Amino acid sequence: MEPILQVKNISKVFPGVKALTDVSIDFYPGEVHTLVGENGAGKSTLIKIISGVYSPTEGSVIYEGKEVEFTNPGQAINAGIAVIHQELSIAKDLTVAENVWLGREIKKKSGFLDKARMNRETQDILDFMKVNLKATEIAGSLNAAQQQMIEIAKVISQNAKVVIMDEPTSSLSEHEIDALFTQVKILKEKNVALIYITHRLKELTMICERVTVLRDGCKVDTMMVGEVTEKQIVNSMVGREMGDYYNKHKHTRGKEMLRVEHLTRKGVFEDINFTAYAGEILGFSGLVGAGRTEVMEAIFGATHIDEGKIFVEGKEVVLDNPSKAIAHNIGLVTEDRRRTGLLLAKNIVENTSLPSLPAHARTLGFVNKAWERKVAKEYMDKLKVKAPDMYTILNTLSGGNQQKVILGKWLAADSNILILDEPTRGIDVNARSEFYALMHDFVENGGAIIMISSEMPEIIGVADRVIVMREGRISGELSEEEINEQSLIGLASITTEAS
Ligand SMILES: Nc1ncnc2c1ncn2[C@@H]1O[C@H](COP(=O)(O)OP(=O)(O)OP(=O)(O)O)[C@@H](O)[C@H]1O
Ligand SMILES: [Mg+2]
Incomplete structure (x- = not known):
């Protein structure tokens, strides 16, 4: 031929x-x-x-x-x-x-x-x-x-x-x-x-x-x-032997970090209730379009809610704007990096320091450049971002490397609650294993992670507990022992007798 x-x-x-x-x-x-x-x-x-x-x-x-x-x-x-x-x-x-x-x-x-x-x-x-x-x-x-x-x-x-x-x-x-x-x-x-x-x-x-x-x-x-x-x-x-890259850890649940009650946005999601704890990776599973992204964007204050309450560490908060969510140390890695995640015309340093700027950044109103560089370097190394140097413009990075910069910027921002929406999309196996290790570190140091993932092996390999959404509602919750492919599919699928 x-x-x-x-x-x-x-x-x-x-x-x-x-x-x-x-x-x-x-x-x-x-x-x-x-x-x-x-x-x-x-x-x-x-x-x-x-x-x-x-x-x-x-x-x-x-x-x-x-x-x-x-x-x-x-x-x-x-x-x-x-x-x-x-x-x-x-x-x-x-x-x-x-x-x-x-x-x-x-x-x-x-x-x-x-x-x-x-x-x-x-x-x-x-x-x-x-x-x-x-x-x-x-x-x-x-x-x-x-x-x-x-x-x-x-x-x-x-x-x-x-x-x-x-x-x-x-x-x-x-x-x-x-x-x-x-x-x-x-x-x-x-x-x-x-x-x-x-x-x-x-x-x-x-x-x-x-x-x-x-x-x-x-x-x-x-x-x-x-x-x-x-x-x-x-x-x-x-170029070497790769082990099991999920590297699943047994975590111990700590205090309540984020709780939502009856969260509703009409026609999009309804009556969403859940709690995320320190020391835990809470998975969100479901079909694309089940409303998971919309719920997280609403919690982050990027979109409005019609009803419901949000509590951070037990105290009720109003997060009607992302800057308020960031002030409560909540970070969001969005699924669509080109739309909401990055400034593509800016370099790695500027992108990494973006969400953390309000907190650290300024000495007498000036951006602390040395601090910015240190943080950018640290997360470039940790996540193995492939680029000539930290002043490389995001546009010229490969897709997966752009995604790593987004992850780095929220890790750098001292978030306590990290919401990750399809975080490893487009990330290679080697970088994934590094990233999962960073997630485990993050929760073991007292943070809470909420991870939306449509990849079942990832949910099974990483999450301590899973909430499944279907058509804008929570259709079930699985404890660690219950997480398997069959139960995930069962809760996510649209059954004919429903509605
Ligand atoms: N327009 C450009 N200017 C400068 N460097 C570039 C440009 N496009 C790509 N590169 C560099 O070339 C290398 C290869 O990038 P490429 O996008 O082909 O990787 P890839 O295999 O598709 O990766 P991924 O799995 O992350 O998509 C990377 O180091 C990237 O930073
Ligand atoms: Mg590519």
Whole structure:
């Protein structure tokens, strides 16, 4: 079988960073070829070179037997190479259909946009994908998972021969991942070559044929998925033996840190009651869209509540503004880092010190620069943030490394109560194990953690107790001995007799 796409001896140098060194890989039609590697290994850079976002410093891209030099993504799309990037690029005030056809709008003979046809064709694709979305909905009103479906619909509409997906499942729940994999299988049957990036290795055996491991910008090996174990892949990613990375600890519950009573926001969540204790990691499980993020944003004061009470260390508080939550030492790591987590045009130091500034920061009104630097350095080291130095602008960090900076800034902020919304999304196995260790330290030193996670192995591996939400309500609570896949699924799933 002839490869449809080849990269040959590709190197890419950014100022201060060699992102790729002499990488050669062949991609075949009708196959899923996965790229794996730690954060900053060069995966996204490679696919940006293939898709015309960057040009290589050295080496070539050969497509359908001919060398190509795309100088912009439009050329790659026209040639049949479509990409779903790690950071979604949805225009929030356009409809689903307008997003799908953005830049390739269908026009009538008169030259006017053929909205009816774009809506119809989009709806056909959405129905074919079996996703419950309307072509005419405004994209900004959809959650991250639904916005991702727009990107997938777009790729399908482009009839591409090569489809590249950069961590497409990181914001999807299990149910939606199944829907995505159905699409992947259909694309395979159409003889499309898929290039797939993921940090969730169990996905490899579900859909992939080949896997290439990248480490520090170099190709370690390309292997047939059926011929290697997950453990072998992990070891070659990190370059050493990896143990159990959840590293589960037995914690002892301390005093009450956060209690909410009858928290309600009409139409979003209702009658939410729970208590988070010091010395405990409280998991929040459920399907994407169950209302977990909304509850946490409301507690943090980012959105309002209609009813209910919040108590911090036993005292009732009104948190109608994030600055009040921060003043009560509550930190929130949001699920959508591009929207709420980071200042992408600022450097690591500025981002790390952001929430802690009100407390420490000032001597006679000036920002304490030395303190800022010390803290930034400390958390860069602890979380192994890969960047040339602490003045690196966030925009140029790999996705997983941006996420590490968010975690660092809340750890640096002296929070007592940390709310983590899908905190390890896009984080590699090695950094995860570091991060879980930091979480264990945090609660063992008297902090309380609330962790939303849609990854069941993570909830099972890390949480001391789990609350499950379904359709805006708490559907159950599991003590440590009760936490297992079956009970989690049971409480999270929408059953037909309900409602
Ligand atoms: N535009 C840029 N300018 C400078 N450095 C960059 C730029 N884009 C990427 N890099 C650097 O190149 C290296 C590879 O980054 P890349 O985004 O390809 O990693 P990745 O394997 O996709 O990681 P992740 O799993 O975190 O998404 C990183 O060190 C990153 O900081
Ligand atoms: Mg990446």
